[in-house]
Amino acid sequence: MSIFRDEFPQSPGLCYLNHAAVAPWPRRATVAVQRFADENLSLGASRYLEWMKVETRLRERLMRLINAPSVDDIALLKNTSEALSFVASGLTWAPGDQIVISDEEFPSNRIVWEALSAQGVELVQVSIAGSDPEAALLEACGPRTRLMAISAVQYASGLRLDLARLGQGCKARDVLFCIDAIQQLGALPFDVQAYDCDFAMADGHKWLLAPEGLALFYCRAELRPQLKLTEYGWHMVEHMGDYNRSDWQPAQSARRFECGSPNMLAVMALEASLSLFEDIGMAQVSELILQRIDWLREGLAAIPGVKLHSPQDPARRSGILCFSIAGKDHKAVWEQLMSHRVICIPRGPGLRFSPHFYTERAVIDEALRQVRLIAMQ
Structure with a gap:
């Protein structure tokens, strides 16, 4: 993962999960x-x-x-x-x-x-x-x-x-x-x-x-x-x-x-x-992205009140995961997440997370922690 960190030296504490909108550039x-x-x-x-x-x-x-x-x-x-x-x-x-x-x-x-x-x-x-x-x-x-x-x-x-x-x-x-x-x-x-x-x-x-x-x-x-x-x-x-x-x-x-x-x-x-x-090779890029989508899917599914709107079938999955929190306005949830530097965007019936191949597990864990805190409010 060191090559990824070198190519994407992002600001500490930034959870960038918005590659389906506008993505950061790599160093090169x-x-x-x-x-x-x-x-x-x-x-x-x-x-x-x-x-x-x-x-x-x-x-x-x-x-x-x-x-x-x-x-x-x-x-x-x-x-x-x-x-x-x-x-x-x-x-x-x-x-x-x-x-x-x-x-x-x-x-x-x-x-x-x-x-x-x-x-x-x-x-x-x-x-x-x-x-x-x-x-x-x-x-x-x-x-x-x-x-x-x-x-x-x-x-x-x-x-x-x-x-x-x-x-x-x-x-x-x-x-x-x-x-x-x-x-x-x-x-x-x-x-x-x-x-x-x-x-x-x-x-x-x-x-x-x-x-x-x-x-x-x-x-x-x-x-x-x-x-x-x-x-x-x-x-x-x-x-x-x-x-x-x-x-x-x-x-x-x-x-x-x-x-x-x-x-x-x-x-x-x-x-x-x-x-x-x-x-890196597109096969590995794809594998890494889908792995991160699985991490997000598993983490979000474990949070009470969270509903996933993206396909469950692995053959239908992509780099996009859409979710909502019961009883919460998704735009208000988005504003809260953004205030904690979890970069995402409202789309469709909820919020859209979109990690890339270089997204570290710590970034996803922090984003999940913020979603859990909002769901418990």
Whole structure:
């Protein structure tokens, strides 16, 4: 655990259980940003070609992280919402087309589809509260369904879906499959090829331990030309850098979705953070997170009055655990916990804890102690 403490030298007494919202950076990401800032201060952009090598490494790391077929499948966008908007605005819709989502989606994966109602597109929201949420989602796909858009892990409950089953079901029904991966990527293994997904997107500021303002967008190669472009600029053309060229075409790679200059500061941080995941391995990262979720689950279940709202089935668990205390307003409980430096957030029917692989047992024990004290009041 010493390497984890060195990478995350957090303030003594801080119980940070909010990685599903905005996560701390590891030391190496902070060092990368500091180095980048120092270079800008003393050298300006004279090392820009070296910076571009870091961007290339980032794309390669992201390709490996999601098992994309090629680095050409990776676009670097501002956030998850922008990537979802590229899909919603890029596809050609007809009146009567349907989109299937769950009834537990974060607003980013709901509003973007609701906005298509002016084109006559119908949004079908499916309850996934039953024992077989995948069956419910696939049964909702009829002859007019064009696309299923689903979060890999639901942001409030932490429900983890069987993405391979959904992908196979969508493929059999000729339905496009779009995954909001923000609550899985960096916490659990993710494989676009195993899931048969057409689109996937995720910000870097949650489980990937990087700054806000930079996101991954995966688009299956065959579909890239089918998405109408809504943003244009010097960076998204095939012959980028040939500034005197009057005839231009969009890049054949996913760079076609990147209209202008990259967020190079965030590139430095995310590339460094991803090196930590590769050093440890996603299998171990996932194992450590689920171990900590088990610690929290067992501890919370032993506190009188506490109710767990996250799935009990181990196959459904993620890095998110939602709970409430009987007779207590969860926002008031949140304020009390925050006052004792237990960093969490209200979501859904209660409070959400989200530890990461480096979270120490002492942090979890202290958070549980604070919950117990509040429950006894």
